[in-house]
Amino acid sequence: MKNTFTLFIILMLAILSWQCTKSGTTIEGKISNAQNLQAFVDHVVLGKASNVLGKTTLDNAGNFSINFPEGLEEGVYNLRIGAQRMNLILNGDEKLITLEGDLNRMQNYDIKVNGSSDSQAFVNIVNNIVSRRYTVDDIRNVVDSASNPYLGAYVAYISLSGNPNFLDIQKNALNKLNQTRPGSEFGTGYANFISSLESQFMAQQSAELIQVGQPAPDIKLQSPNGKTYALSDLKGKVVLLDFWASWCGPCRRENPNVVKVYNKYNSKGFEIFSVSLDGVDSQTAQRYASTGQDINGVIANSKQRWVQAIEQDGLVWPYHVSDLKKWEAAPAALYGVHSIPRTFLIDREGKIAAINLRGAAAIEAELLKFL
Numbered sequence: 001m002k003n004t005f006t007l008f009i010i011l012m013l014a015i016l017s018w019q020c021t022k023s024g025t026t027i028e029g030k031i032s033n034a035q036n037l038q039a040f041v042d043h044v045v046l047g048k049a050s051n052v053l054g055k056t057t058l059d060n061a062g063n064f065s066i067n068f069p070e071g072l073e074e075g076v077y078n079l080r081i082g083a084q085r086m087n088l089i090l091n092g093d094e095k096l097i098t099l100e101g102d103l104n105r106m107q108n109y110d111i112k113v114n115g116s117s118d119s120q121a122f123v124n125i126v127n128n129i130v131s132r133r134y135t136v137d138d139i140r141n142v143v144d145s146a147s148n149p150y151l152g153a154y155v156a157y158i159s160l161s162g163n164p165n166f167l168d169i170q171k172n173a174l175n176k177l178n179q180t181r182p183g184s185e186f187g188t189g190y191a192n193f194i195s196s197l198e199s200q201f202m203a204q205q206s207a208e209l210i211q212v213g214q215p216a217p218d219i220k221l222q223s224p225n226g227k228t229y230a231l232s233d234l235k236g237k238v239v240l241l242d243f244w245a246s247w248c249g250p251c252r253r254e255n256p257n258v259v260k261v262y263n264k265y266n267s268k269g270f271e272i273f274s275v276s277l278d279g280v281d282s283q284t285a286q287r288y289a290s291t292g293q294d295i296n297g298v299i300a301n302s303k304q305r306w307v308q309a310i311e312q313d314g315l316v317w318p319y320h321v322s323d324l325k326k327w328e329a330a331p332a333a334l335y336g337v338h339s340i341p342r343t344f345l346i347d348r349e350g351k352i353a354a355i356n357l358r359g360a361a362a363i364e365a366e367l368l369k370f371l
Contacts, residue, residue: 023069024067024068024069024070024071024072024095025067025068025071025072025090025094025095025096025097026065026066026067026068026095026096026097027041027054027065027066027068027079027088027097027099028063028064028065028066028096028097028098028099029063029064029098029099029100029101030061030062030063030064030099030100031058031062031064031081031099031100031101031102031103031106031111032062032101032102032103033062033102033103033104034058034062034081034082034103035058035059035060035061035062036057036058036059036060037057037058037081037082037103038055038056038057038058038081038082039055039056039057039058039064039066039079039080039081040052040054040055040078040079040080040081041053041054041055041066041068041077041078041079041080042077042078042080043075043076043077043078044075044076044077044078044087044186045185045186045189046157046186046189046190046192046193047189047192047193048185048189050078053068053072053077054066054067054068058081062103064081071092072090072092072094073090073092074090074091074092074148074150074181075089075090075092075150075184075186076088076089076090076150076154076186077089077090079099081103081106082103084103084104084106084107085106085107086106086107086109086111086123087122087154088113088116088119088122089116089118089119089121089122089148089150089151089154090116090118090119090150091116091117091118091148094115094116095115096115097113097114097115097116097119098113098114098115099111099112099113099114100112108127108130109123109126109127109130110127111123118148118150118151121146121151122151122154122155125142125155126158129158129159132253134159135253135257135359136160136166136169136358136359136361136362137257137359137360137361139155139156139159139160139166139169140169140172140359140361142155142156143155143156143169143172143173143176144172146176149173149176149177149179149180149181150177150181150186152173152176152177153173153174153176153177153186153187153190155173156169156170156172156173157170157173157190157193161193161197164197164198164200164201164204165201165356165357165358166358166362167194167197167198167201168362170194170197171194173190174187174190174191174194177190178191208336208355209335209336210335210336210344210352210355211352212352212353212354212355213351213352214351214352215350215351215352216231216239216241216344216346216350216351216352217334217335218230218231218232219231219241219273219275219321219331219334220232221275221321221322221323221330221331222321222322222323223318223319223320223321224303224306224307224310224320224322229273229318229319229321231273231346232350234271234273234319234346235348235349235350236269236348237269237270237271237348238269238270238271238345238346238347238348238353238367238370238371239270239271239272239273239345239346240258240261240270240271240272240273240343240344240345240346240357240363240367241273241275241335241343241344241345241346242258242272242273242274242275242341242342242343243275243277243331243332243335243337243340243341243342243343244274244275244276244277244340244341245276245277245278245306245326245340246276246278246305246306246308246309247278247305248277248340248341250340250341251340251341252309252313254341254358254359255313255314255315256313257358257359257360257363258272258315258360258363259313259314259315259316260360261360261363261364261367262316262317264364265364265367265371266317268371269348269371270367270371271317271319272315272317272319273319273321274315274317274319274320274321275321275322275329275331275332276306276320276321276322277322277326277327277329277332277337277340278302278303278305278306278322278324278326279299279302279303279322279323279324279325279326279329280295280298280299280302280324280325280326281325281326281327281328282325282328284298284326299324302324303322303324306320306322341358342356343355343356343357343358343363344356345357345363345366345367345370347370348370353366353369353370354366
């Protein structure tokens with residue numbers, strides 16, 4: 001009898017404990033500098049207004065808790081507190097997600113997240129993107145390796161969305177999403193976005209001065225040491241024509257990718273012809289002339305910075321040329337270059353094979369088609 005009573009008590013305690021435990025998914029946390037503000041959790045679908053799923057008010061200590069009894073399905077979510085927000089990527093198995101940090105650093109994803117492995121991975125990736133530690137190749141690897149296709153797709157979307165030159169990565173992310181999560185609302189919105197981006201890219205390409213398939217116009221200019229190099233002299237090799245400048249931050253960050261490909265394939269018939277847009281434009285020269293200042297010293301300093309950048313970035317190939325006229329450089333006008341870095345891959349016959357390749361993986365993939 002005593003054993004039966006003891007078993008009854010244990011069962012009752014277990015039932016009561018189960019009844020007091022929140023079911024589904026709970027998102028809670030402690031956010032400093034957010035006292036008494038409202039918190040919202042939205043479901044994110046690209047191309048549509050966010051759908052508010054839950055809300056609450058933080059207490060005087062910045063604590064909050066929002067419970068979703070039915071759970072939260074796999075996908076992308078938005079947590080908003082006051083005017084700040086951050087995304088969470090869920091796999092659908094989360095029970096308790098906790099966040100801790102300062103509201104003022106929330107937008108920068110400087111927030112501790114526990115209970116959601118994909119959200120933790122996303123926070124880490126965003127931090128690397130913001131701090132410029134991630135390259136396009138890193139984004140490509142995230143898309144390829146993410147077990148949750150929503151993570152790969154959303155990382156590609158936020159990091160590459162405005163650049164049609166990386167449509168291959170976006171399409172890969174969409175394919176992975178559609179293969180494993182066919183018919184998802186997020187996938188439909190993402191497909192519409194990519195279609196729009198592709199239309200933009202095609203319109204941009206049709207307006208370009210240089211088109212794939214046409215012969216590459218020749219460039220003949222001097223190197224820093226006064227030697228003249230001609231692009232046409234490299235016919236028979238696959239050539240990356242690279243427009244850059246020492247003052248161009250994105251160019252300098254892209255240089256390691258170019259060096260990596262050069263070192264790997266130079267012995268197999270790959271060459272790089274670099275055109276620098278360092279120097280001084282005519283407007284600057286006129287301004288100096290009107291004040292009686294010597295422009296030659298300014299040009300010499302710009303040339304020196306060009307030479308130093310070549311050495312610092314390890315651009316070991318010999319084909320470095322410039323007319324030191326900055327944006328008014330003759331080759332820039334010839335190739336319709338209005339922003340840098342700008343690249344043109346030229347095949348062995350001297351024809352344009354690809355335009356504006358960025359990242360070692362993208363350059364290598366196209367290069368291997370023509371070597």
